Amino acid sequence: MYDVVIVGAGPTGLWLAGELRLGGASVVVLETRRERDANSKALTIHPRTIEVLDCRGVAEPFLAEGVRIPNGHFGGLPDRMDFSVLDTPYPFTLALPQARTEELLEERALALGAVVRRGCQVTGLTGSGVRLADEVVAARYVVGCDGTRSTVREAAGIDFPGTDATTWGWLGDVVLDDPPGFANITGPEGGLMVVPLPGGLHRIVGGAPTTGRGELTLDELRVTVRAIAGTDFGMRDPKWLSRFGNATRQASTYRSGNVLLAGDAAHMHFPAGGVGMNVGIQDAHNLGWKLAAVVTGRADEALLDTYHAERHPVGADLLRHTRAQTALMTAYSPEGQALRAVVSGLIASAPDMSKVLAERLSGLDVAYATGRRVPDQRLSGGDTLFTRLRGGGHVETGAGLVRPDGHLA
Incomplete structure (x- = not known):
């Protein structure tokens, strides 16, 4: 029997596995996919997450490979928050594909002695672990890091209240023959951002009033980008095209007995500001040392209750901020454009406001009791x-x- 079974080998589950091993707990990570997903939903690593990596001595590969961005946007506004004023050794974000982040975090977890098993689809919970198609994996605790459609959350009977999608965005990882570098373009036809990726690709991400819900095609993306930017930047050779909605939900509790939730299994939202993966890793950073202390007998089980008490409010704040950013991003009407201009001007002219937003977006302002x-x-x-x-x-x-x-x- 393991001390902990983690369901889901994304960034949250892999960071948690390393933290549990660092604290002396035995852990196995079960992942449905046989191979790591090559398409990277997450791209941005925020300053607090870089600090977390540094606090465990694993920041260097991320710093060496990631593209440093010295500012950040709120709601896709043209005036950007200046990260140089933040009280951190890392006053920037890193652009690094999630697939590479997962690879680096898995290397750390394995080096610390975690077991990672792929091709293992969890179908439910048992009294002492989780059930696969042909076996039971026994463990004292189960942590669901298995995404917004979490099997663990549903099997544990944990409610996931919130709102369904009312608007949709899109992204394309493509080759650009005429790339603009970093770009942030908005107007009544929609808004988009362009971010360079390793390997000669660029990510174009945005939304428009006419954004549909079906499978995104390169031709549709070209037409949409031209309408917003006046050019498609020589777009070709797509590696990944995708749509995403603004469905917003949060688990009613992050702990039910010996079952806990972290990352997207605990909270889902529009990917505004690129904060989702970061909050998930920080969930795991909070939970890991506590759960390891409990299973090794160094702390009473009551310590686990502080995980929900500390991280659920952080998740609720995440949902408020992403909803606010979504409202700004989708403000296509003349009145909405005026609102965007006013708020953007305040970010540019009110340093204190810009700093407060930057601290919240970056995760540096989180405080517990x-x-x-x-x-x-x-x-x-x-x-x-x-x-x-x-x-x-x-x-x-x-x-x-x-x-x-x-x-x-």
């Missing part, structure tokens, strides 16, 4: 807080005791 996240700092022994946290334990600082997840204890 025990305290806020503690910035990196030089400690009395000569090393830094982030370096000291790499062992996965509590760290004493001048500001007080810091938990393994970087927040004041």
Whole structure:
């Protein structure tokens, strides 16, 4: 019997597996897909997530391979938030395909001793683990990191209230013969952003008043992009075309007995600002040290209740902000365009407002009842807080005791 079975080998499940192993728990990750999905839904790694990686000594490959972006958008507005004012060693986002992020996180989990099994479709829960088609995988705890259609969440009977999709966006990972570099273009015909990707590709992502719901074609994408930007940038050779909606839901509880939820299994939303994967990894960062402490006997089971208490409000705030950004992104009417212009101007002219939005988007402003996240700092022994946290334990600082997840204890 394992201490923990994780269902889902996405970024959230893989980071959680590494955290559990760092804390001494035995863990197996079960993934339905036999091969990693080559199409990367997530692209953006935010400053707080880079800090999390640094606190475990694995940030360097991400920093080496990711494209650094020194600012961020709110609701696709043309005036962007300046990340250079943020209190972090990493005042930028990284553009890195999710497939590569998963590969790096899986390498870490395996190196720490986690077991990853692919081609394993979980069909339900048992009293002591999960059920596959032809076997039961026994474990003391089950964590659902299996996405918005989570089998674990449904089997545990956890409600997932919210709203269905009312608007749709699209994305295309394509080759551009005349790329604009980073671009953010909006108007009454819709809005789009262009982001360079490794390997000579660009991602074009956006929305338009006439966006449909069926399978996206390259011809449709060309027509839509031309209507918004006046050009299709020489678009060709699509690697991936996709649509997505603004259905917004959150699990009523992140824990039901020995079943817990993290990442998209706990919250779904429009992918505004590229924050979803980051919040999922940070869910896992909060849960991992706690669950490991419980299963190894270092903490009482009541510690697990703090996971819901701390992370559910973060998820609720995520939903509020993505809904607000969606409203701005889809404000195609003259009145909506005027609203966008006013808010965008405030971001440009009110530094305090821009900073507050940047802190929220980047995940640096998260605070629990025990305290806020503690910035990196030089400690009395000569090393830094982030370096000291790499062992996965509590760290004493001048500001007080810091938990393994970087927040004041």
